[in-house]
Amino acid sequence: xxxxxxxxxxxxxxxxxxxxxxxxxxxxxxxxxxxxxxxxxxxxxxxxxxxxxxxxxxxxxxxxxxxxxxxxxxxxxxxxxxxxxxxxxxxxxxxxxxxxxxxxxxxxxxxxxxxxxxxxxxxxxxxxxxxxxxxxxxxxxxxxxxxxxxxxxxxxxx
Numbered sequence: 001x002x003x004x005x006x007x008x009x010x011x012x013x014x015x016x017x018x019x020x021x022x023x024x025x026x027x028x029x030x031x032x033x034x035x036x037x038x039x040x041x042x043x044x045x046x047x048x049x050x051x052x053x054x055x056x057x058x059x060x061x062x063x064x065x066x067x068x069x070x071x072x073x074x075x076x077x078x079x080x081x082x083x084x085x086x087x088x089x090x091x092x093x094x095x096x097x098x099x100x101x102x103x104x105x106x107x108x109x110x111x112x113x114x115x116x117x118x119x120x121x122x123x124x125x126x127x128x129x130x131x132x133x134x135x136x137x138x139x140x141x142x143x144x145x146x147x148x149x150x151x152x153x154x155x156x157x158x
Contacts, residue, residue: 036068037147038075040105043087049096049129050089056136057085066144073115074107081106084115085143094129100139102146116156121146 039061045054061069067083075082084103089096103117123142127135 036064036066038070038078038080038082039067039085039143040070040073040082041085041087043085043089045087045089045096045098047089047091047096049091049094049127049132050098052132053089053096053098053127053135053139054087056133057087057139058136060136060140061143064140066147073105073113074110077110079107079109083143083147084117085139086117096127096129096135098125098127098135098139099123100125100142102143118146 041054041058041061043050043054045051058069061067070076070082073082073084082105084105086101086103088099091097100121100123101117101119102121103115105113105115107113125135125138
């Protein structure tokens with residue numbers, strides 16, 4: 001049997017440990033990117049102020065570390081539970097009235113989606129034409145507060 005010096009064995013194990021740690025960290029970071037919650041924002045906002053506010057909201061969601069914007073309720077076929085924001089807007093002069101309600105949706109197939117709206121989350125905001133970005137940011141914060149609310153009602157999606 002050959003005697004290998006302890007220092008050589010220690011260096012080999014150290015190198016193996018570094019490689020395994022690096023790979024594990026890479027997997028954790030890759031998975032962390034996938035834990036963002038899907039959000040579907042649907043709005044009837046045709047005026048300039050309200051459509052700019054909706055764009056600002058979508059930008060906030062897109063830039064978020066916690067949420068990601070999805071194009072449909074199926075989460076592009078992933079069939080996850082999706083947070084929903086239903087938005088209705090009306091404008092007059094330089095002010096937009098924005099009504100929103102939050103909920104959740106789950107698709108069981110591409111053509112079979114169930115939506116639950118949380119009536120307690122309904123809100124209305126007035127957005128001035130000079131504060132459109134701030135309105136989108138405030139609505140994003142309202143979404144985040146809603147998601148993190150410990151007494152939020154549990155919505156059943158059968």
